[in-house]
Amino acid sequence: MADGYWHTLLRIDLSRGTHAVETLDEADLKRFIGGAGLGAEILRRELPPKVGAFEARNRLIFATGPFQGPAVPGGAKFSIVGISPLSGTFADTAAGAGWGIALKEAGYDVLVIQGAAEHPVYLQIVDDAVTIWDARNLIGRDTVETVDDIHAETGDGRLSVACVGLAGERRVAIACVAVDKHSFGGRCGLGAVMGSKNLKAVAVRGTRQVPVADLARTQALIKRFQSEAHQAVLRNHFRENGTPGLCETAEGLGDMPIKYWDGDIWPAGAKRLGAPNYTQVLQAKPLPCQYCPTGCHRRIKVIDPEEYALTGPGPEYETLGMMGTNTLIDDPKAVAKANDIANRLGIDTISAGAMVGFAMQCWERGWVTAKDTGGLDLTWGNPKALIDLVDQIGRRESFGAHFAEGTLGAAREIHPDALDTVVHNKGLDYPAHDPRACISLAPTYVTGTRGACHFRGPCEDVEMGGFFLPEAGITQGSVRFFERPNQSHVAVKCQDLGALTCSLVICMFMIDGSEFSLTSQAEIFNAITGWDWSVAKLLEAGERAFTVQRLLNLRDGYGAETDVLPKKMRKVAKEGFRAGKSIPFEELMQDYYALRGWDASGAPTPATLARLGLSA
Numbered sequence: 148m149a150d151g152y153w154h155t156l157l158r159i160d161l162s163r164g165t166h167a168v169e170t171l172d173e174a175d176l177k178r179f180i181g182g183a184g185l186g187a188e189i190l191r192r193e194l195p196p197k198v199g200a201f202e203a204r205n206r207l208i209f210a211t212g213p214f215q216g217p218a219v220p221g222g223a224k225f226s227i228v229g230i231s232p233l234s235g236t237f238a239d240t241a242a243g244a245g246w247g248i249a250l251k252e253a254g255y256d257v258l259v260i261q262g263a264a265e266h267p268v269y270l271q272i273v274d275d276a277v278t279i280w281d282a283r284n285l286i287g288r289d290t291v292e293t294v295d296d297i298h299a300e301t302g303d304g305r306l307s308v309a310c311v312g313l314a315g316e317r318r319v320a321i322a323c324v325a326v327d328k329h330s331f332g333g334r335c336g337l338g339a340v341m342g343s344k345n346l347k348a349v350a351v352r353g354t355r356q357v358p359v360a361d362l363a364r365t366q367a368l369i370k371r372f373q374s375e376a377h378q379a380v381l382r383n384h385f386r387e388n389g390t391p392g393l394c395e396t397a398e399g400l401g402d403m404p405i406k407y408w409d410g411d412i413w414p415a416g417a418k419r420l421g422a423p424n425y426t427q428v429l430q431a432k433p434l435p436c437q438y439c440p441t442g443c444h445r446r447i448k449v450i451d452p453e454e455y456a457l458t459g460p461g462p463e464y465e466t467l468g469m470m471g472t473n474t475l476i477d478d479p480k481a482v483a484k485a486n487d488i489a490n491r492l493g494i495d496t497i498s499a500g501a502m503v504g505f506a507m508q509c510w511e512r513g514w515v516t517a518k519d520t521g522g523l524d525l526t527w528g529n530p531k532a533l534i535d536l537v538d539q540i541g542r543r544e545s546f547g548a549h550f551a552e553g554t555l556g557a558a559r560e561i562h563p564d565a566l567d568t569v570v571h572n573k574g575l576d577y578p579a580h581d582p583r584a585c586i587s588l589a590p591t592y593v594t595g596t597r598g599a600c601h602f603r604g605p606c607e608d609v610e611m612g613g614f615f616l617p618e619a620g621i622t623q624g625s626v627r628f629f630e631r632p633n634q635s636h637v638a639v640k641c642q643d644l645g646a647l648t649c650s651l652v653i654c655m656f657m658i659d660g661s662e663f664s665l666t667s668q669a670e671i672f673n674a675i676t677g678w679d680w681s682v683a684k685l686l687e688a689g690e691r692a693f694t695v696q697r698l699l700n701l702r703d704g705y706g707a708e709t710d711v712l713p714k715k716m717r718k719v720a721k722e723g724f725r726a727g728k729s730i731p732f733e734e735l736m737q738d739y740y741a742l743r744g745w746d747a748s749g750a751p752t753p754a755t756l757a758r759l760g761l762s763a
Contacts, residue, residue, distance in 0.1 A: 151213035151359050151675035152176055157255045157277065159270065161344055162203055162262030166277045171256060177678070178760065181212030181256060183239035184650035184692030186228030187596075189259065190237060191695060196702040200232035200336070201318060201343040203263040209309070209349070210258075212652040213675050215251040216357035217365050220373050221657030223248055223436035226649050227309075231335040231597065232320040233553045233574035236703035237696045238335035238597045241649060242309065243436035244327035249307040252353025264345035269310075271301060272351045282347040286316060289491040290325035291459075297350050310348035311338045312493025317543040318342050320553045321498040325490065329434055329444060329460045333495040335575065335597050336553075360677025368671045372663055377440035379662040386433055387426070389443050390464035394421025397468070400611055400628075401584035401725035404473040404577070406527065407504035408570050408715045412723040416477035420467045425479050429461055439654070441661045447483060455480040462486035462496065468579025469500025474507055474533055481530035485537045492541030501576035502550045502557065503536050505569065514562035520546040570713045573598035573705060582716055582730060585610040587626065587634040589730045590739040591642060593710040594749075596696035603645035605659050606637045614659045616640060618666060618682045629728045635738035640686070646696070647689030691759045694751055698763065707749035710736065 154176070156169045179185040186208040198205055207229045214222035225247025231238030250258060253274050260270075267282040280300075285293055290312040298304045307327055314322040315338035322338030323331050332338070359365050380386040397403040398417035405413045418424065425431060429449060433442025447461035462470065462482050470482045489496045509515040510525035517524065523546060525532045539547025549557040555574055558565035570577045575598025582588035587606040592599040601607055608614035615622050619640040626633045644665075648655050651672070657663040669682045700706075712732055720726045740747075744755030756763060 150677055151216050151357060152181075153251075153254050153256050153357060155255050156257040156259060157272070158259045158261070159277070159279075160262045161260065161264040161268065161279070161346065164264075164279055178688070179692055179695070180650040180688050182210050182226040182650040182652035183228055183241075184646060184688065184695070185257065186210045186226055186239060187237055187692060187695045187699060189257075190228065190230070191699055194230070197235065197704065198230055200230045200235065200340055203344070204261065205230045205340060207260040207337065207340055207344060207346070208257065209250065210652070211247045211251050211256055212650055213672065214651050214653050215247045217359055217675060218369055218438040219653065219671060220369065220376050220438060220440050220663060221654035221661070222652070223438055224652045224654050225250065226652055227324055227332045227337050229337050229340045231337065231574070232318070232339050233336050234598055236573065236705060237699040238337055239649060240324070240332035240334045240337055241652065242324060242326040242330045242332035243439075243654065244307065244330040245437040246307040246309050246326045246351060247652065248437055249351040249353055251357055252355050253351055254353060254355050258349070260344065260346065263343065267345050267347050269297065269346065269348040269350060271306070272349070273303075274353055274355065285347050287313060289313065290493050291328050291491055293348055294328050297348060301350070303352065306350040306352045308348050308350045311341050312491060312541070314492045314494045314541045314543070315339055315342035316347070319494060319541065319543050319551050320556070321495040321540070321550075323493050323495050325493050330436060331490065333497065334600065336495070338493050359675045361674045364674040365671065368674055372667055372671065373440050376657060376661040376663050380441045380660065383660070385660050386442055388422035389431070389433065389445050391420070391422040391425040391431075391445070391467060393464045394418070394425075394467060396611065397464075397580070398472065399724060401720060401723050402581050402607060402611070403468050404504070404579050404581060406475055407473055407501075407508045408577070408581070409508070409718070411720040411726070413472055413475070416472050416475065419477040420471045420479050420482065425467070428479050429483055431461055434460060436654070441656055443656050443660070449480050449483055452480070455484045457484060457487045459487060460490060465579045466496040466500060469497050470503065470533060470537075473500055473504040473579070475528040476530055476533055478530055481533060485533045488534065488538050489541060492538070494537075494541045497578050498554065498576045499537050499540055501570070502540055502554050503533050505554050505557070506536060507532065508568060509561055509565060514565060567714050570715050571599060572713070573700075573709070575599050577713075578602070580607045582712075583720065583728065584628075584725050586629060586730050586735065587637045587641075589712060589716070589732055590635055590638045590735050593712060593736075594642075594697070594739065596693060596700055602655055603649070604638060604642035605645065605655060606641040608659055609637050609641065616644060616665065618664070619644070619686060629725070631731050631734055631738070635735050635742055638739060639742045642693055643686050643689035645689070646692040647685055650688060650692050687759070691761065694755070694759055694761060697751065698761070701750055707747060710749055
């Protein structure tokens with residue numbers, strides 16, 4: 148069928164050492180599109196409630212959508228789906244580089260991995276040839292060395308490699324999946340799930356081109372959108388500075404985390420960590436994924452001081468926030484070094500930064516001493532503490548071993564009062580955006596299907612005036628800071644957008660930053676698939692995907708009683724942009740539940756499920 152899909156799912160059972168190709172139901176593709184939407188539905192059908200993340204029957208799903216076939220701008224993304232060790236429920240994360248495109252070119256839309264190998268292995272997929280290789284020689288190798296070793300061992304330098312580092316091998320709950328040395332499926336700990344299956348890497352290359360409905364129109368639209376997006380990021384300096392360009396703006400609006408969410412302002416720190424200082428000090432250049440006109444990732448070079456020397460992917464806004472202002476460290480070189488260690492060990496830099504900030508808070512309050520840390524001084528602003536503790540967390544060693552099951556797990560071990568200070572939803576640490584500044588983030592975070600996440604609903608950018616969604620009625624002036632009207636509407640529509648982008652699959656920065664509108668995406672989607680969908684139908688598919696993910700949350704024990712704010716998010720600022728302001732949380736949640744069509748328990752009503760063509 149010439150519609151941007153192969154209609155194939157490759158299933159690999161590591162326990163049995165077998166693989167099989169299955170046919171994807173076209174009706175499922177037309178309901179969920181692909182990516183994290185389809186992945187969630189596969190989990191719902193194949194797993195019972197409350198499956199442990201490290202059980203062999205947990206699935207690890209790598210899923211593409213229609214945008215991984217042709218060279219769609221931002222289409223290098225793919226989704227990784229499973230049950231998270233942090234939340235015990237649905238999780239998805241996305242990575243880029245070239246892996247999703249390689250899987251599509253090999254002739255598959257989805258890869259489902261189940262079971263667990265008896266010893267470490269890696270997978271090699273080249274078109275119809277699917278091989279399970281012994282990976283015992285790769286154990287202990289970092290995420291950069293693993294790619295190089297597989298290229299050398301196979302003699303195939305064109306393989307795109309998704310792998311885990313030491314953290315994944317040791318089942319650290321914030322372990323990530325690293326792709327081609329520079330892109331990371333960072334959140335939710337799916338690298339630990341991969342490690343629990345004794346799976347070190349999945350290396351893919353393909354030689355096929357998926358057929359599309361209207362090739363000439365698809366190619367013409369790609370050429371046009373590549374040019375338009377590139378011009379947009381030159382105008383707004385996103386190409387030049389990447390996400391570090393946000394630091395000063397976010398801090399000025401009270402949106403950046405400071406002193407593990409206890410601080411209100413730190414303009415000097417944000418200025419030093421952000422662009423243009425970041426760009427100059429780290430000699431930063433764009434590092435794009437395949438087919439990307441934006442290049443939001445940064446390639447950096449640090450020569451001195453010697454202990455910070457490195458060349459490779461640099462920290463982005465989230466890492467600068469969580470490892471920088473969150474810990475009161477303002478040296479971009481120190482943060483870059485900690486980021487590099489995290490990348491090589493294979494851990495989520497957002498949660499790693501949250502853990503260091505939490506540990507520094509515990510030190511300040513006397514809950515942790517040098518006796519506990521082996522002499523490591525966890526004073527706020529200490530770069531050595533950041534670098535050493537990130538290393539310990541990734542290795543599951545020394546004081547860092549306390550964090551092996553997440554920040555909540557560490558809090559339970561450290562002090563009876565520590566649990567109340569953890570800033571999370573569903574066990575996932577907050578990213579570097581503060582719902583006390585952008586209050587639409589409050590319902591977004593507490594209902595986030597993978598936990599607290601700004602990228603599965605980028606409503607903070609709407610509030611800060613940098614992004615709008617006119618096709619969903621979200622324009623400049625739709626919301627005002629700290630005021631209730633329309634905030635939950637923005638949260639709902641941005642969450643639906645997040646679920647949609649992770650189903651197509653496309654990088655969120657194409658629409659939020661590169662001006663690749665939903666209308667334009669609908670044009671190219673229709674040229675590829677021949678389905679003639681409206682923007683409204685695309686957003687409904689996003690809503691359907693989000694709802695299926697919520698149904699997974701509900702059956703795993705989450706609902707209205709867990710849709711709550713962390714205690715620190717009730718703390719009112721004394722200075723800065725959000726001084727004296729609080730979140731009208733209960734009112735926002737009333738609005739949100741009504742807009743979603745959920746009942747008082749937080750479950751979609753029968754009418755909502757019927758409208759979306761879903762069953763409970």
